[in-house]
Amino acid sequence: MKFYLSSLKIGDKPKDLLKLVGKNKKAAYISNALDYTTDLDRRRFMENKDMGELRNTGFEVEKIELRQFFYKEKELEEKLKNFGLIWVRGGNEFVLRQAMRLSGLENILKKFQKEKTNIVYGGYGAGITIIGPTLKGIELIEDIEQKPYPVLRYTIWEGIGLIDYQIVPHHDKENPGVSGMNELIEYYEENEIKYKTLKDGEVIIIK
Template sequence: MKFYLSSFKIGNEERKLIELTENGNKKVAYINNALDFATDLERKNKSDVADVSELQRIGFTVDVLDLKMYFNNHEGLKEKLDQYDVIWVRGGNTFVLAQAMRLSGLDEIIKKYYREKRDILYGGYSAGGCILGPTLKGIHLVDEPEQKPYGNEHQAIWEGLCILDYVIAPHYKSDHKESNDMDRAIEFMIENKILFKALRDGEVIIIE
């Protein structure tokens, strides 16, 4: 399993992203559930269209995959994902993404792919990278933990997928509305001895 983890959008390693997927069918499952809390649907849709267009521009075939369609149908999601070379998880609220992953079973599917060294690329940006760490503590100073678009009966999830042993801190010192909040998050992680890697917008972590 390979990882392409950007601070924002595709980032500055576009050529490397193409190389990482050159032997596959270029099919991308685009997951946008980190924005399920959004109330401005027109703005959300424009953002999704821009993301999809960017991936298509570099040669990918993109399907939008709504995890809500697979809540309580984990096997159905696993069968669907077997058709793709790339899982691309966009940014938004990391806590909302954690809920969607758990309810659909995507969290365990990704962990299984990782354990089995599956020939698939996990890519994405912002929340899509943050979710892979050991904890969401620190990220709570940027993303609201109590956003619950799937019902108040679901408790906030504070654990990441533990695939990385550090937290990705995106938008560091960047021209992004969350940059100042990320400074506070990094201070929290330093004080609480949480390992992290700060990324400026444009920067990408690549794991092959």
């Protein structure tokens, strides 16, 4: 599995994303990091904007609703095997983490990585912060009390663990106070957690 990790939206390297994905331009779009919101009109607007950007880049996009796959991990795995790109948008990390556990996506991604499946995992915001080793510290910038799924009411602190460091998105290196990420960076440094920062537009590509 390969990675295209963006701070915001697709970022500044859409051509590199297309090249990384290769021939299979089918993209699975996952927006469950927004499951906390009750403003459904705004949610649809944001989702349509994301999917439009992916289509304009050259992808055939299908929205995958993880809630339809809760406790159906095998079905989700078979579904995702058809795609060249899994794209996970931002939102609330803790909510997204819950959805990944209930659907089994956490296990599927680990399996794809172990088997070196020719699929690209991409995304931005919460979609990339979640794949590191831990979610500890994220509570400084995100609402930990959001628990929209009645079947899971506890906080998951473990990241997916696909990479061995944390990513801090939306970081303005010239004006570090603007992004609101200073507290998170201080937490990582105090607790000796490896991290990399990205300002909006920047991406990390792992082949």
